[in-house]
Amino acid sequence: FLVIEVFGRYAGFTAMLPTMAGAADRCVIPEYPFELEHLLELLIYDRNHHPSNYAVVLVSEGATMTHHEEMSFESEEKDQYGHRKLGGIGDKVAAVLKDLSPKFNQGRRINVVNQRLGYLVRCGDPDALDSIVPMAFGNLALDLVLSRTSGRLISLRNGCYDNVSIDVVVGRKKVVDVHKYYNTDRLRPKYETFMRQPLFIMTSDV
Structure with missing residues (x-):
């Protein structure tokens, strides 16, 4: 075994x-x-x-x-x-x-x-997905900072980049x-x- x-x-x-x-x-x-x-x-x-x-x-x-x-x-x-x-x-x-x-x-x-x-x-070693997704997340997070938006979390939903309320993470254990x-x-x-x-x-x- x-x-x-x-x-x-x-x-x-x-x-x-x-x-x-x-x-x-x-x-x-x-x-x-x-x-x-x-x-x-x-x-x-x-x-x-x-x-x-x-x-x-x-x-x-x-x-x-x-x-x-x-x-x-x-x-x-x-x-x-x-x-x-x-x-x-x-x-x-x-x-x-x-x-x-x-x-x-x-x-x-x-x-x-x-x-x-x-x-x-x-x-x-990271593959293409490992490299692209963090880069996209970083850019989207910076967009939120520049727009003075807080309390949001970058996410992938239904195959698309999005952002959701941070309560999704801190509100309960998944x-x-x-x-x-x-x-x-x-x-x-x-x-x-x-x-x-x-x-x-x-x-x-x-």
Whole structure:
């Protein structure tokens, strides 16, 4: 198995979207505490049906297990906002998957590789979209400054550049709608059709 820990203290978008794109077989997110034995059974199924005999799970750093519903922290140290630094859930998941694997794999232990991506995912070279969108956002933000407009946030809406009230961001936490977008039995993103859906389906609800 390959266990990859990714960003996501309160929301599982960074685990959901790559899984939807095919980068992983399963994902676990902060919005839904998961049962480790159930995850293991799914991963063994994926591994047995994969030509290269492996399976991948993405683990949000804020994900919790059903029997241990506290987040995993690196230390007691807090940042300027009072948040303790998350980290370690991937290590825990990897260790338990390895220990329990003989129970579901005819007595044979399955090796597990654990990778904590953290800031590594932000170190790649930008593509055209990465370069153009920030440039456009910067220009539009400057336009707001020059017009003495405040309390607005540059955004992409319906495929077009726009600006919205900053209350959209600060008014509430934006989390995954589990009922609508997450299959709790399969531990995967859930979507029925792409027709008339925004580009990034599950991140588009305002």
